[in-house]
Amino acid sequence: MSTVTDMPPLPGAPEGAPEDRGLTPKQLADKYALAVSGRRPGLVTYVKQLWRRRQFIVSFATAKLTAQYTTAKMGQLWQVLTPLLNILVYYFVFGVLLGTKRNIPDFIQYLSIGVFIFTFTQQAVLQGTRSISSNLGLIRALHFPRACMPISTTVQQLQQLLFSLVVMIAIVLVVQPPTLTWLLLIPALVLQFVFNTGLSLIVARLGAKVTDMAQLVPFILRTWMYTSGVMWSLTVVSHGKPEWVKILLAVNPAAVYIDLARYSLLDSFHANQLPHHVWLLAVAWAVVVGIGGFIYFWRAEEEYGRG
Structure with missing residues (x-):
């Protein structure tokens, strides 16, 4: 192992101090309270650092959302026009040509809820995939918890x-008045x-x-959408299929979060x-993916922005 004689003088240590000769770099770092630059903090410390930067996360998300359609003439209207066009x-394709609307009451409302709720997850994943690679300049210039970037993209999609x-x-109001079950949409x-984050x-x-990954993720998300009952009933589609498929x-x-949203808003969804x-499924997915994803990201904190 290298000794102090192999290293340049450290700040705070007199050059050639006799008492430091023969000490290893680790012993010198301990003696002068030095820390490795960019070292991953402990998990609790990391959470505290993120909490102190909560205003930055929200402000960054808001700024990105505002800038998203600045070059379009209709500006922020595209936030709702895009899912409406979808x-x-x-x-037309699934309801009219394929006839899936025949088995589903209030099909337009059923479809709209599915599209809006799935788009929330879809865009969180798409933007999250690029959240580090597209902000390398900021990440390399400033020291802050890197989890701010993917979390801010999810906050942006929530907004x-x-x-x-x-x-x-x-x-939904076209077919029914509001009811108390609409409040269930909030916890859903x-x-x-949390799951999206x-x-x-x-x-x-x-x-x-x-x-x-940024090129592969859209194909994965498209497959996920078709298996999530966005534009058809999974109960009808899975009829006669093996039990493991169901x-x-x-x-x-x-599908769990879409079904909860439909149950909350539509009287025709029983x-x-x-x-x-x-x-229980909704809570389990949120806890497992939310906490597991956070720990998985934190474990590579030292590696983001390098190379």
């Missing part, structure tokens, strides 16, 4: 969803936000290591259409 396309909720609720969205942290770490479709986290123990 709804029109899906309604966008809140704009979209106005349109979604207006669509909170759990989905954990998922964003996972793909952020993967995207920082493998840049091709279980996989039922525990699909995207409790018997929900998976068994649906709230």
